[in-house]
Amino acid sequence: MSGLSFEPLTPTSFLERSATVFARRPAVLDGALTLTYAELWQRVRQVAGGLAGAGVRPGDRVAVLAANGHMLLEATFAVPAGGAVLVPMNIRLSPGELAYILDHAEVSVLLHDDGLAAAARAAAATSAARPLLVPPAAYDALRAGAEPLLVPVEDELAPLSINYTSGTTGRPKGVVYHHRGAYLQSMAMALHARLDAASGYLWTLPMFHCHGWCFPWAVTLAGGRHVCLPKVEPGEAWRLIREHRVTHLCGAPTVLTSLLAHQDAPTGSLDPRLLACVGGAPPSPALLGRALQAGIDVIHLYGLTETYGPAAICQPQPEWAGLDAGELAALTARQGVGNVIAQRVRVVDEHGEDVPADAATVGEIAMRGNDVMVGYHRDPAATGTAAPDGWFRTGDLAVAHPDGYVQVVDRAKDVIISGGENIASVEVENALVSHPAVQEAAVVARPDPHWGEVPVAYVSLASGASVTEGELVEHVRGRLAHFKAPREVVFCDLPKTSTGKIQKTVLRERAAGGGPDQASST
Known part of the structure; x- marks a missing residue:
């Protein structure tokens, strides 16, 4: 397709636009380093040029650990x-993985x-690929000495990238994303999270995981601030939230649980609201319920690596504003x-x-569309099994409510x-965490x-x-x-x-006698 009415979509274009529209606004806050959008765009094109100078050609794979x-x-x-394919890597994997x-x-x-x-060197030494290793010093030299490069996207x-699953049931699978899907998913995240140029986004979610649910591109298209947090430490997170007027963050429920359990957690609404x-x-x-008491708004998102992160949202309705905390929590x-x-x-x-x-x-939940993967890299059999009729099966068991919410x-x-009898572990977990002494279950x-089979519960308690x-x-x-x-x-x-x-894989092994249980008489 060509002509005046068509331009291939790519999320890199968001930064190109923001470098003009928000040129002098802060884009990245990473420790002592602060970059404006104009500076970020310049550095990005220099990195692309530096990689090309190192021999990377369009279609080659570049990994980041x-x-x-x-x-x-x-x-x-x-x-x-630079026209290459990004492979973000989980920093907790072993060198062999x-x-x-x-x-x-x-x-x-x-x-x-x-x-x-050390992990990068060990992995490279045992791999057949033997990639060129680029540590931060070499990265800075590669970038600083390069001519800016931007390779137009033709298709x-x-x-765009290959994102690997966790591999809890075998070898990790390489989930292939394309430019169009990443572009559209980023716009969806920006809209649903209500991001704008005043937004400050704290990186509590690993950026390597589904590209941080596409928020690197979503925050950038809105002209917001990326506030970097290398490791989730609740005290440091609350410091950055207050110092940099953070408005947004993402993560698993356990991340929010750990933040709310910390002594620096707010007892009322923050300014700006989070x-x-x-x-x-x-x-x-x-x-x-605890988040609402702390004055934190919560949006529940659902998705997988195979769906560019959140493909579904528990869309808030205006009528929910008048509900009590219990009713609102059940809907959310x-x-x-x-x-x-x-x-x-x-x-x-x-x-x-x-x-x-x-x-x-x-x-079982089934999905398809622009924000569902192209397929598994070099594994057509697994792709066919996952989407037997063109609809990707997530492996999650669910019910559909009369209002269309799953x-x-x-x-x-x-x-x-x-x-x-079938026992849903989620149902039992929800019952356990409704006890005020329980933090997670x-x-x-x-x-x-x-x-x-019988249910066994693993529980961590709230402080004190x-x-x-x-x-x-x-x-x-x-x-x-009672049987549940x-x-x-x-x-x-x-x-x-x-x-x-x-x-839960680790906990199943413990329950079956394959690992240590650290029980107490608390």
């Missing part, structure tokens, strides 16, 4: 600006932080409806047919089948010779709180059928991924 900071943010724009990704993606250059140099459906976009797991009504805990650029979120049965919208019939009841693999299945196992079991029984109550409660620190999701 870095914490949230200006290098990763610049590379998010610079790699596609990183080496697999380097080889699978056929990476030619690996940019990395100084703090991750908006060409690969909006937390939460996703990765269903936020409990108890967590949403739903995953919601497709975002403005997505197709309708469906809940389908085993035959691919929509289940009744009765808030009771359980099916609500996850559990991951397919997290349903506990006890004595022939995760419920998994433990093999049982009589019942097949105390409760017994028996009291928690009775608390759950007062809210759910946990047979055992283990008090411990919950294992989490780099994005703040609770690692």
